[in-house]
Amino acid sequence: MFHPDDLTALGLTLKLAAVSTAVLLVLGTPLAWWLAMTRRRVRPLVDALVSLPLVLPPTVLGFYLLLFLGPDGPLGRLMTAAGGRPLAFTFTGLVIGSVIYSLPFVVQPIRDAFSSVGHRPMEAAATLGASPRDRFFSVAVPLARRGFLTAATLGFAHTLGEFGVVLMIGGNIPGKTQVLSIAIYDHVEALDYARAHVLAGTLLLISFTLLLIVNLVVRRQPGVRT
């Protein structure tokens, strides 16, 4: 059913989504915690920056990232100076792009989950002898688990369908940076609707299944208020 090249694109897409989601959870959790707890005046500014990818056209984001990561961009120069290569048109470049592109989809559910946990359980844990780190992992994270699940799913599903950013900074190098959505575009351009159908259907199925699982699991969790 799958053409070997399409299988490669599918594998690459899943890998990109998995790596990006993992990076997003690691980076997004402290950011979400800070956004949920801080009373500093810069919070709305940071919040707006995090939400920006929601409204910004992906091509705009991709364009700036290309300038930033490319050989003449600040990070590109830094990489070259350090003996490496610029990150544009590499898998790492794709991960960076996806992380920024999907940031709000991961940070916002976790931030909201942390906010709804509130200060009270954390204070109770503190008076019971739990250090800040201890109470973060033993109280805040388990109470926010629903937010984490939603965040991971949305981050993964959103990265799966990424198009504009990838096209700008990843190009369309088969086996290296060609992801599913771009492969679909190529097939449609070439009027190869059969291969486009298979890939589009696969993407639809994966995304739908993921969201369904989340909805079922979240619903069944006891003791967690929405």
Next chain:
Amino acid sequence: MSLQLKCRLERPDGAKGQNGFRLDVDLSLPGRGITAVVGPSGCGKTTLLRCVAGLEPRTAGHVLIGDKTWQDDRHFLPPHRRRAGYVFQDGALFPHLDVRGNLAYGRKRSSGKSGEIEEISTLLRLASLLDRDVSGLSGGERQRVALGRALLAGPELLLLDEPLAALDRENRLAIYPYFERIAAETGLPFLYVTHAQDEAARLADHLVLMEDGRARHHGPLAELLTSPDPGLAHGDHAGCVVFARIVGVDDEYHLARLEFPGGTLLVADPGIPEGRKIRVRIHARDVSLALEPAEGSSILNILPARVLELIPDGPSRVLVRLQVGRTIMLAAVTQRSAAALKLRPNQELFAQVKSVALL
């Protein structure tokens, strides 16, 4: 051991456009027994507890618990390194853990001198709840779990913030004995915030009266309630607390005889076993005075008393402090009656107690 609490905290302006709030408290409290902190809402009772627990990092001052310094000019021990058990108004149980998980949370993090879960759950009758989800607990059960969880963390001090405010009277009455037993058995000092006068009268050994962020008065309960300070005993709330013991029950009339340091009182039989210590409250408005022991009166409790002091209470009323044996009582009479009876200090007379409230 004693508790030295000197806490200053200023909040420039409240969250909902209220005026600024300022806490300025300097207290030295006994190191055991229940100290009730009472006062109108917004007077800073809860904030005081939070300062002691270390939950208000911007507090200035010092907190000394026995020989341990939790806070002074140079040090601020974070809340998880203070051993302050805190029982929040809503219990603040962890919804992701069952009852046993909640109890174990503090136990795991204690230095080891706290009791075992089995021991505490027997004491607080939690054994049958251990595997229950906390969302299914009643208000009273929640607070018992919260208390057990705090005890298992091995506290040196218990802070209770209106722990029974969400319960009805019947449930409150059912929980008081647990507090009394734990205070007696552990010897831990309790700081117990409440706005309910009756609760303080029932539980407290010591009283702190707060107003506008300051501790206006503090002292042993019985003394403070009958203090001659006109700022304290006045109005309808004026009254005394009598520490009594049930010594006998009259089966024919269903009356219990209470012995207190000052005589005996007859009250409707509360169904409490003989020998049990109880507290009763006698409102000043329920005590009248007579120069001779009344005959042909329906009043059962007539006690010989000596006038200590007359405290004017409003334009028409006067509160009379009375020495009844070793107990001090208050009687509220009109200025006119005081003049008619020619009341004066050291006068011997009779206090007629119309009603007695069991606490």
